[in-house]
Amino acid sequence: DVKVTQSSRYLVKRTGEKVFLECVQDMDHENMFWYRQDPGLGLRLIYFSYDVKMKEKGDIPEGYSVSREKKERFSLILESASTNQTSMYLCASSPWAYNSPLHFGNGTRLTVT
Amino acid sequence: EDKVVQSPLSLVVHEGDTVTLNCSYEVTNFRSLLWYKQEKKAPTFLFMLTSSGIEKKSGRLSSILDKKELFSILNITATQTGDSAVYLCAQGGAGSYQLTFGKGTKLSVIP
Numbered sequence: 001d002v003k004v005t006q007s008s009r010y011l012v013k014r015t016g017e018k019v020f021l022e023c024v025q026d027m028d029h030e031n032m033f034w035y036r037q038d039p040g041l042g043l044r045l046i047y048f049s050y051d052v053k054m055k056e057k058g059d060i061p062e063g064y065s066v067s068r069e070k071k072e073r074f075s076l077i078l079e080s081a082s083t084n085q086t087s088m089y090l091c092a093s094s095p096w097a098y099n100s101p102l103h104f105g106n107g108t109r110l111t112v113t
Numbered sequence: 114e115d116k117v118v119q120s121p122l123s124l125v126v127h128e129g130d131t132v133t134l135n136c137s138y139e140v141t142n143f144r145s146l147l148w149y150k151q152e153k154k155a156p157t158f159l160f161m162l163t164s165s166g167i168e169k170k171s172g173r174l175s176s177i178l179d180k181k182e183l184f185s186i187l188n189i190t191a192t193q194t195g196d197s198a199v200y201l202c203a204q205g206g207a208g209s210y211q212l213t214f215g216k217g218t219k220l221s222v223i224p
Contacts, residue, residue, distance in 0.1 A: 004155070031210045042216035043156075043201065050210055058211065090155070094210065101147060102212060104155035 003027070004105035006091050012111045019078040021108050023091030029103075030096040032074035034058075034066065037088040037107070049074055050096075081112045117204050119215035126192055126222055134187040134218045136202030145205040146178055146185045147212060152198045159187070159200075192222045 007022035025032065033048040035058075045058030047066040055066050063085060067075045074093075078085055088109050092102040120135045138146060145163045149156035160169040162178035162185060169176050173190045189196055199219050203212040 033211065035214075040216065043203075043214040045211055045213075048211055101158040101161055102156075103158070106154040 004091055004093055004103050006089075006105040006108050008108050009106065010109050010111075012113065013078075013081050014113055015082060017078075017081050017112075019081050019110065019112075021076040021078075021089055021091075021110070023074045023076070023105055024072050025074075025093040025103070026072065027093065027095075027103070028071065029093035030071070031094045031100075032068065033092040033094075033102065034064075034074065034076045035090045035092065036060070037090055043090065046076065081110075083112050086110060086112045116213050117202055117215035119200075119202050119218050121218060122216065123219040124221070126220070128192060128194060128222055128224055130192050130222075131188065131190045132192055132220060134189075134200050134202075134220070135184060136186070136215055137184040138202075138204045140183055142206035142209070143204065144207045144209075147203045147205065148176055148185070148187050149201040149203065150198045151201055151217070156201055189220075192220075194222050194224060196220060197222045 004025045013019050031050050034046040035043045037043045044060050046064050049055045049068040052071050065077045088107050090107045091105040094100040094102045116139045118137045147161045148159040160176045167178040175188045178185045199217040201217045202215045205212050
């Protein structure tokens with residue numbers, strides 16, 4: 001089974017802090033994604049990556065950046081956390097084929113105070 | 114304007130009932146329609162429907178794709194309390210790695 005592991009289940013940070021959310025997958029998938037999930041808004045794509053060192057903006061990239069130095073690892077960075085970034089963050093991966101099902105991690109619930 | 118619209122947003126049924134969840138999508142660049150189940154943690158994949166596979170079934174769950182009317186339904190028969198979850202519908206576009214999700218339908222099955 002594909003395993004997508006997010007480093008933290010719950011995280012509490014202060015406004016203005018730099019925040020790193022880490023995601024690791026063990027199936028040698030080319031594609032990795034970061035979504036955020038909010039009540040009433042559903043899942044929205046922040047960034048995705050289809051190869052090492054490659055990244056593409058999703059629908060809501062503002063206030064976020066990403067890093068993919070190794071194939072198995074995809075990091076989401078909040079340069080200066082704000083309260084409106086309080087959310088559930090979901091990482092996902094998929095193989096190279098277009099429209100392959102995404103495999104999700106368990107999520108990180110981030111609270112910015 | 115939302116590209117993937119799910120209805121209803123929430124639903125409460127009794128064990129043993131049959132439920133139908135709806136998902137409408139855009140035709141532009143359509144390649145696939147996917148269903149996920151999300152309990153407290155990660156969404157788990159249920160079905161993928163494409164032009165070459167418009168009906169899928171697994172146990173009590175089944176799904177169809179209506180390419181003419183641009184919608185999909187997810188049916189759950191003989192519901193159980195373990196079916197309580199948020200069901201997510203997502204559209205995959207041609208030549209795209211990403212999925213566009215609907216807001217989900219929250220299903221609650223009460224004993």
